[in-house]
Amino acid sequence: MLLKRVNLIILISFLATVLPQTQPVFAENNLVQQLNQFLSEDPDLHGAIAGVSIRNATNGEVIYDHFGDVRLRPASNMKLLTAAAALSVLGEDYKFKTEVLIEGSVEKNILLGNLYLKGKGDPTLLKEDFDRMAAELKKLGIKKINGNLVGDDTWYDDIRYSLDLPWSDEQTYYGAQISALTASPTNDYDSGSVMIEVKPGNRQGDKAELTTTPITDFVKIINQTVTVAKDGKKKLTYEREHAKNTITITGTLPVTSKGQKEWIGVWEPTRYALALFKQSLKENGIELSGKIKKGTTPIDAKIVYTHSSIKLSELLVPFMKLSNNGHAETLVKEMGKVVTGEGSWEKGLEVMEAELAKFGINTETLVLRDGSGISHVNLVPATQLSQLLVAVQQQPWFPAFLHSLPVAGMSEKMVGGTLRSRMKTQNVKGKVFAKTGTISTVSTISGYVNTKSGQTLIFSIMLNNLMDEAKGKKIEDKLISIIASY
Structure with a gap:
C-alpha cells in the first residue's frame, strides 16, 4: 500500500512537470x-x-x-x-547640424562678403528655423549683405535619387530628392517637398483656392481647377514638370468640399532651402545684394550660428x-x-x-x-x-x-x-x-x-x-x- 502511494506521488509529480510543457x-x-x-x-x-x-x-x-x-x-x-x-x-x-557662416567683415551693419548656409543632412528644417537663423544675423547688427547667399550641400554627394527609384515617383513627396541641405513643409518632416492645400471657390464655376506651406514663390502653380456643384466629383490631378518647379493642378472640387492637401517633391531641394532662407532674411530686414548660388564653404569662414535638429x-x-x-x-x-x-x-x-x-x-x-x-x-x-x-x-x-x-x-x-x-x-x-x-x-x-x-x-x-x-x-x-x- 505504501509502495502504491509512493508511486502515485511520483506519477503526480511527473505529470506536474510534463503537463505545463505539453500544453504550449x-x-x-x-x-x-x-x-x-x-x-x-x-x-x-x-x-x-x-x-x-x-x-x-x-x-x-x-x-x-x-x-x-x-x-x-x-x-x-x-x-x-x-x-x-x-x-x-x-x-x-544624435542630432543633425546646420551652420550659418560669414566670410569677410561687418562694417556699419554691412557684411562685406558672402553668407553661407551649410547643410549637414537635417531633414527637419522648417521655415521657422530659417527665421531663427535670420534673427541671429540681425542680432549681430547685419542689415545688408554685400555678397552672395551660398548653399553648401557637400556634406553628402550630389546624387539625388536612390538607384532604383521609379521615374513615376519623381514628383512625389516619398520620392523627393535627397540633399544635405533641404527643408520640410510641416513637422511630419517630408523633406524636399511643399504642401499644397486646395479649397473650393466661393461659387460654382470659380477656380479652387490654392495655398502652399511654406508660403514660397520657389514653386510656380498653374491653377486649372474648377469648383463644381455640391454633388459633383472631387477629382484633382497634380503634375510637376520634369527638372522644374512648375506644378499644374487640374480637376474639379465640389463647392461644399473640405478640400484636399497634397505634398509634392521639389526639384533641387538645396535651392529650395536657400529660397526660404532668403525670404527669412528679407522678413528680418536684411537686404541681399548678391545672388543665390551653390558652393563650398571656405575654410576661413566664421560660424555665427548653429542649428541642431531634434534627437534621432x-x-x-x-x-x-x-x-x-x-x-x-x-x-x-x-x-x-x-x-x-x-x-x-x-x-x-x-x-x-x-x-x-x-x-x-x-x-x-x-x-x-x-x-x-x-x-x-x-x-x-x-x-x-x-x-x-x-x-x-x-x-x-x-x-x-x-x-x-x-x-x-x-x-x-x-x-x-x-x-x-x-x-x-x-x-x-x-x-x-x-x-x-x-x-x-x-x-x-x-x-x-x-x-x-x-x-x-x-x-x-x-x-x-x-x-x-x-x-x-x-x-x-x-x-x-x-x-x-x-
Missing part, C-alpha cells in the same frame, strides 16, 4: 495548423509568394516558418533594418510611424558620412550591412539597394527580419525603436501611424507594434504582438507578387489575428 506544444501545433490552412486556402495568395517567420520574443525560438528563407521584396520593412543600424551607429541622442529617437517617430522614405535615405547617407567620411548610398549601405551582421543577420542573404525599401531590387528573407526583431530587444535603445513602431488600431497619427485604420478588433487593437510596407505587388508587415496567453511573439509576413496590395493587408491582418490568439 498543443497550442503551437494548433497555431501551425491554422496558419498552414489559411495560407493554402486564401484565393488571393494563389500565384503569390508568402514568406512568414514567427519567433518567441523571449528566446528567439522559431515557432513557425513558411518560406522564411526565401528572399523577397521587403518594401518599407526595409526601414526596420535602417532604423536599427542608425540607432546603433549614430545613437539615439524623436525623429524615429515620424520616420517609422509615417514610413518616411526621405528620412531612411538621409540616415543611410549620414551613416556613410560619419563612419567613412563619404555621404553616399554606396558607403552608407556598406556601413549598414556591417552593423546588421552584429545582430546575427546573415547579410549574405540580403540585397540592399536603399534604406527605404522603395526599390523592387531589395531582397530580404522573413527569417532575417524576425531575427533582427529578436536581437534589438537587448539594445539600450530598444525602447526608442519599439516606441517608433505603428500601433494597431490607435487613431492618433503619431501613435497608430500606418496601422491607425487597421486591426481594430479587441484581440489585436493596441497589442500589435509593427512596421508596414507597400510597393506595387508587395505588402509586408513585421513586428511584435502580445498574444491572448500573455506571451509576446515576433512575426514577419512578406507577401510578394500580389494582384492587389489592399487584399494583401487583409491577409496580413487575418494572419496576425490568428497569431494573437496563440
